Amino acid sequence: MSHQEANHEFCKRLPKIELHAHLNGSIREETLVELARERGVELPPEFHDGFHTNRDPSQFLNSKPRSLVDCFHIFSFIPKCVSDVAALERITREALEDAADENICYIELRTGPKILFHHEGEVCTKEDYLGTIIRVMESFERRELNRYEANRQRRESSETRLPLIPRLIVSVDRSKTVEEAYENVDLAIELKASGCKQIVGVELGGDPTKNDFGEHFLPVFSKARRHGLPISIHCGEVPMARESRDRPDLVRAHEEALSILKFGPERLGHSLLISEDLGVMLDDLLIPVEVCPTSNVLTLELANHEEGCLLKGIQNH
Numbered sequence: 001m002s003h004q005e006a007n008h009e010f011c012k013r014l015p016k017i018e019l020h021a022h023l024n025g026s027i028r029e030e031t032l033v034e035l036a037r038e039r040g041v042e043l044p045p046e047f048h049d050g051f052h053t054n055r056d057p058s059q060f061l062n063s064k065p066r067s068l069v070d071c072f073h074i075f076s077f078i079p080k081c082v083s084d085v086a087a088l089e090r091i092t093r094e095a096l097e098d099a100a101d102e103n104i105c106y107i108e109l110r111t112g113p114k115i116l117f118h119h120e121g122e123v124c125t126k127e128d129y130l131g132t133i134i135r136v137m138e139s140f141e142r143r144e145l146n147r148y149e150a151n152r153q154r155r156e157s158s159e160t161r162l163p164l165i166p167r168l169i170v171s172v173d174r175s176k177t178v179e180e181a182y183e184n185v186d187l188a189i190e191l192k193a194s195g196c197k198q199i200v201g202v203e204l205g206g207d208p209t210k211n212d213f214g215e216h217f218l219p220v221f222s223k224a225r226r227h228g229l230p231i232s233i234h235c236g237e238v239p240m241a242r243e244s245r246d247r248p249d250l251v252r253a254h255e256e257a258l259s260i261l262k263f264g265p266e267r268l269g270h271s272l273l274i275s276e277d278l279g280v281m282l283d284d285l286l287i288p289v290e291v292c293p294t295s296n297v298l299t300l301e302l303a304n305h306e307e308g309c310l311l312k313g314i315q316n317h
Contacts, residue, residue, distance in 0.1 A: 020292050021095070022171075023092065024078040032078065035087055036077070041081050044074060085132055088133065093136055106165045108167045111133065111168075113184055126184075134191075140164070147160075171206075174206040174213070181216075181220045185223060192228070201232060202232075203232040205234045206234075208238050213260050218259070231267075232265055234268075238253050240253035254275055257275070264285060266287075268287055271291075
């Protein structure tokens with residue numbers, strides 16, 4: 001076993017938590033291909049360009065770095081493939097199975113509720129969408145706890161991985177309307193108030209070039225906060241600058257990031273390209289950052305700087 005393979009095996013055996021995992025982004029490549037074929041969806045060529053069937057996980061490499069724009073283009077095809085309850089159940093179950101295989105003992109999946117269909121053609125509402133995920137999580141957690149307890153009773157706990165405990169963050173897509181944002185947050189509030197332990201917060205994600213947190217979504221997340229829901233917000237995914245004569249987009253990105261920091265969410269997602277002055281502010285505020293090293297290396301700026309190498313990217317994060 002090489003040194004790199006030994007490092008990979010050591011990391012895999014460590015108990016871990018996963019706080020930033022998008023449900024659609026966690027779909028297995030082979031599952032996406034299969035669902036697309038079954039539902040008559042033609043995936044874009046750039047997806048197949050980056051498809052790996054016998055990838056060696058110990059290499060920590062991405063042979064096809066993708067830009068943020070490329071990623072959102074590919075992501076737009078996933079809802080077309082996950083168009084019914086059966087597909088939603090499958091990708092949720094497989095995401096949890098894959099997490100357990102990586103020795104993750106606590107995971108927070110995040111997704112925005114969508115309208116799907118049952119096999120009988122009946123409409124699956126946004127409430128049903130979240131309910132489906134929650135039922136899969138409840139069933140998976142019961143099996144995990146029973147497995148772990150059975151192994152403990154057989155005195156096999158030293159070689160048994162911890163049970164995986166799954167939880168759910170309800171997402172708001174910033175490319176959609178404010179009305180839809182309120183709808184998603186209201187669903188999270190109702191589920192939390194009903195005693196649903198799986199709901200642990202809400203988040204703002206999606207294409208960072210669309211809309212603006214302070215202008216469009218501040219009241220939405222203020223409502224979530226009033227109802228006791230923890231909040232995570234994607235931030236610093238695009239370049240920014242406090243001042244720029246030629247690039248007003250950089251200034252707008254800086255202004256939005258500043259408004260997010262002033263709001264003070266419980267956590268931030270990525271924050272990879274946050275400007276130096278806001279980095280100082282972030283240090284003072286002590287807001288935890290979901291650094292997402294794999295995503296940052298494979299799809300954001302570190303992919304270019306570190307030739308797609310995850311280990312180098314983490315070391316220079």
